[in-house]
Amino acid sequence: MTYQKSTRLAAGLAAGATLAWALPTLAHGIVLGYEPVNSVEIQAHYDTGEPMAAAQVVVYAPDDPNEPWMQSTTDAEGLFTFTPDASQPGNWEVMIRQAGHGGIVTVPVAAANGEEVVSEDSGADNGTAVIQGQTDTTSSENLSSVQQGIAIGAVIWGFIGTALFFARGKR
């Protein structure tokens, strides 16, 4: 019977494997391949510079922005890596949230070779999925710290100037 045969075969194989301990995969062909994929690494940190560790992450695919495509959490450094499905070009949305804080990052993914680019205005290279740029939800991230400092200083000066103007008017 095939069952017995296979049992015996398994027993034999087990014995063989025990004997040839150093070569446990002798008879099994392995096919290794590779395909370059573009992964996206999301970096989440608070504006104090502290990483958003173990924050919850939900990825929404472009074709169904209501249903979560993937759920995960960031690691201790506030990093989260995922590989968008190249067959779904468009804007992938990654929502990160912890204790009511967080935001949404939009990751534009261009189509893989031969597929049409849907709702993608920036140029796409051929061959693999292309992920362009890094968007951030906070406007302040686009400025250097000096620029931000000057802007904040200008705002504070605006408040003080208003105070001075109306204080002068009283006298």
Added chain:
Amino acid sequence: MHIPDGLIPAQVCAAGYAIAGLTTWYSLRQMNRKPDPTAEIPKASLLTAAFFVASSIYIPVPPVSVHLILNGLLGVVLGYFAFPAILIGLFFQALMIGHGGLTTLGVNAAMMGIPALVAYHLFNLRQTLGRALPDRVALGGFAFLGGALGLGLSTLIFLVLVITTIPAGFDVDTERSIILALSLAHIPLMLIEGSFTTLLVLFLHRVKPELLEG
């Protein structure tokens, strides 16, 4: 404690704007009834600057860190001027520091501004409930109440808002427990801001008591 863009549904944002708009209208009307509405603008403007900066001052409350809000303090010192002050402060915080966001400006203004007005009325209770107490004790005590409860009420609104709007796909239990931890971390902050309000009110009472009459 600011609610950022994109985390709460659009209906909540719209409702926030509606409430903030109504409250702004009411506050402006109350301000306009004063004999000289511009007289308090220097004070309001300086405290708006303080409010704007305060959210960048972090206080570590292990395991999290919280930042100053000062909405109770603004309410106690400014009265109805506090609401426009908070609205303007939040607007610049959203633009410059990235705290909060423009779509959630209304929600944040309502969340922090309305408790500020409550704090103002709490502080005013010193003239009725606090009459039996010595002058400075009543002043300091009710300033503490206003400063602490203004912030506490905001934290409570924040808690309810973010817990009820956890989007599908997030693990509700994990998120809820972290939100609770963050809210509990605001209890020490309430004590800090309450004491700070007391100090400021007692200081103003000593150097320029007419500033507190508003």
